[in-house]
Amino acid sequence: MAARLLRLPKAAAFRPAAPLAASRARPRLTPRFISLSLLSSSSGWATSTMPHSTASDPAEVEALNCLEQGTQKLEEGDVQSAKTLYQRSVEIKRSASSLFNLGVTHYHLKEFDEAIAAWKESIALQPSSPDSHLNIASAYIISPVSRPDLALHHLNIAASLSPEDPEIAFNLAAVLEACGRLEESLVQYKRSKDFGVERAAMHIRNVSAKILGQRMAATEEGKKLDS
Numbered sequence: 047m048a049a050r051l052l053r054l055p056k057a058a059a060f061r062p063a064a065p066l067a068a069s070r071a072r073p074r075l076t077p078r079f080i081s082l083s084l085l086s087s088s089s090g091w092a093t094s095t096m097p098h099s100t101a102s103d104p105a106e107v108e109a110l111n112c113l114e115q116g117t118q119k120l121e122e123g124d125v126q127s128a129k130t131l132y133q134r135s136v137e138i139k140r141s142a143s144s145l146f147n148l149g150v151t152h153y154h155l156k157e158f159d160e161a162i163a164a165w166k167e168s169i170a171l172q173p174s175s176p177d178s179h180l181n182i183a184s185a186y187i188i189s190p191v192s193r194p195d196l197a198l199h200h201l202n203i204a205a206s207l208s209p210e211d212p213e214i215a216f217n218l219a220a221v222l223e224a225c226g227r228l229e230e231s232l233v234q235y236k237r238s239k240d241f242g243v244e245r246a247a248m249h250i251r252n253v254s255a256k257i258l259g260q261r262m263a264a265t266e267e268g269k270k271l272d273s
Contacts, residue, residue: 105138105139106138106139108138109135109138109139109141109144110135112131112132112134112135112138112144113131113132113135113141113143113144113147115131116128116129116130116131116132116135116144116147116151117147119131120147120150120151125151125154125155126151126155128147128151129148129151129152129155132144132147132148132151133148135148136148140167140171141171142168142169142171142172142175142178143168145164145165145167145168145171146164146165146168146175146177146178146181148164149161149162149163149164149165149168149178149181150181152164153181153184153185153188158185158188158189158190159189161181161185162182162185162186165178165179165181165182165185166178166182174207175207176203176204176205176207176208176211176214177204179200179201179203179204179207180200180201180204180213180214180217182196182197182200183196183197183198183200183201183204183217183221184197186200187221194221194224194225197221198218198221198222198225201214201217201218201221202218204218205218205234210241211241212237212238212241212242212243212246213238213243215234215235215237215238215241215243216234216235216238216243216245216246218234219231219232219233219234219235219237219238219246219249219253220249222234223235223249223253228253228256228257228260229257231253232250232253232254232257235249235250235253236250
C-alpha cells in the first residue's frame, strides 16, 4: 500500500521568524505528515515501508487501519487521539509511516525529544526520506533549548536527498541566516526562489543588504586601522 506525504499549505508552514537579524531569532517550521487517505503514483510522495503487505496478515492490516484512522484524527485536529492510534499501529507493526506520524503528534504536543526519537527511528527504516530530516530540524529549532547546529545537519541531509525541494532550501536558508552564515543563506534563498518560493525574494533582498552592510563596516574598520 502506498502512502503520500501530505504537504501543509504554504501559508501555514515553513515561514521563518521575521526578522532573522538576531541570533536568537528562530525559524518557525511545521512538520509534514503521511496521509494514507491520499493515494497516488505521482512524484513527490513517499512509498509505504511495508512493501510486502498482504491482506492475509491480520496484524499488518490492523496496523494500517490504525495508521489511517490516526491520520483522519490528525486532519480533524484531534492530536491526542491520533497519537494513541499511531502508538497502537507502532505496537502492532513498526513502520516508517507510523513512526513518522507518531513523531508529528509528539511535535504538536511539544514533546520534542519524543518526536525526534520517533523520526530518527523512521529514518532507520526508510533512510531515503528527506521529510524525516526536515521534521527533526523543525524540532531542534523549536525546542526550548534550540540546537541550530543539529538542525543544519539534518537540513543539509534533507537537501541532499531532495535537492529541488523549494521549502527545504528555504528553511535551510532561514536557519543559516539565523546563525549568521549570510553568504550560504543567500545561495539557498536564491535556490528556493528559483524553485518557486516567491517570498524568498524579500529574504534575498534583506540578506543581500546585511552582507553589504558587513562589507562596508569591514572596509571602514580597515581604514581606521590603516590611519
